[in-house]
Amino acid sequence: MSDLRPTTGKFRRGLKAVVRRLLEMSGGVTSFEQVTRVKAPALSKYGSPDDEMHMPLDVAVDLMMDTGSNGILSFIAAELGYKLVALDAQHFDGDLPSIDDVAQVISSLNAVVQEYAQVSKDGRVTPAERRRVFNEIEKAVQKLRSFQRMVDAATTGGEE
Numbered sequence: 627m628s629d630l631r632p633t634t635g636k637f638r639r640g641l642k643a644v645v646r647r648l649l650e651m652s653g654g655v656t657s658f659e660q661v662t663r664v665k666a667p668a669l670s671k672y673g674s675p676d677d678e679m680h681m682p683l684d685v686a687v688d689l690m691m692d693t694g695s696n697g698i699l700s701f702i703a704a705e706l707g708y709k710l711v712a713l714d715a716q717h718f719d720g721d722l723p724s725i726d727d728v729a730q731v732i733s734s735l736n737a738v739v740q741e742y743a744q745v746s747k748d749g750r751v752t753p754a755e756r757r758r759v760f761n762e763i764e765k766a767v768q769k770l771r772s773f774q775r776m777v778d779a780a781t782t783g784g785e786e
Contacts, residue, residue, distance in 0.1 A: 637705055639675050644701045645686075646673035651693040662688040707757065723776040731773050734766040759771065 652658040655669040662669075662685050672681035681689070686698045700710050741762040745755035 633705075638680070641680065641698070641701060642673055642675050642695050645681055645689070648689050648693050648695055648697050649673050651695060652689060658689065658692060661692050689703055707760070711768075720779050722780045727773060727776060731766075731769050734762075734769040738762045739767050 649658055649669060649672075652661075652683055655666040655673075658669060659666045661721050662671075664682075668679070669681075669685075671679045672685075681698075682747055688762070690696055690698055703710050734738040738759070742759050743752050745759055
């Protein structure tokens with residue numbers, strides 16, 4: 627059954643290595659068990675390359691918050707073809723989005739349509755072409771989410 631897993635052994639070993647490094651950053655498993663729901667023996671297994679158990683998501687978030695590192699999330703994002711961008715790097719002044727902001731959203735959506743039209747004109751989409759389309763889709767989604775945060779920042783808390 628493990629042959630059907632989409633993750634590779636190399637990825638899973640790398641994930642365990644990231645977990646080990648963060649556990650060390652947190653002061654070790656005995657120290658980290660004080661700030662999460664899992665005890666030291668299980669935490670050791672999550673970092674061990676010889677054990678198939680992986681860290682549950684909520685414990686991974688506890689670990690990243692405890693260490694101030696997004697290492698696990700960054701590692702996973704990179705495997706999926708993404709990179710993390712800190713939201714606090716975006717500064718919204720509370721004004722409603724401008725027409726230029728709307729135009730950027732439309733432009734990013736248009737880029738998705740153009741890329742898809744380009745890669746599908748022969749009636750098929752290769753894995754490399756799919757990645758290009760997905761990349762454009764992700765850029766558009768990020769533009770939309772940014773636009774959403776602008777609108778949210780401009781909302782004064784009035785009722786709907």
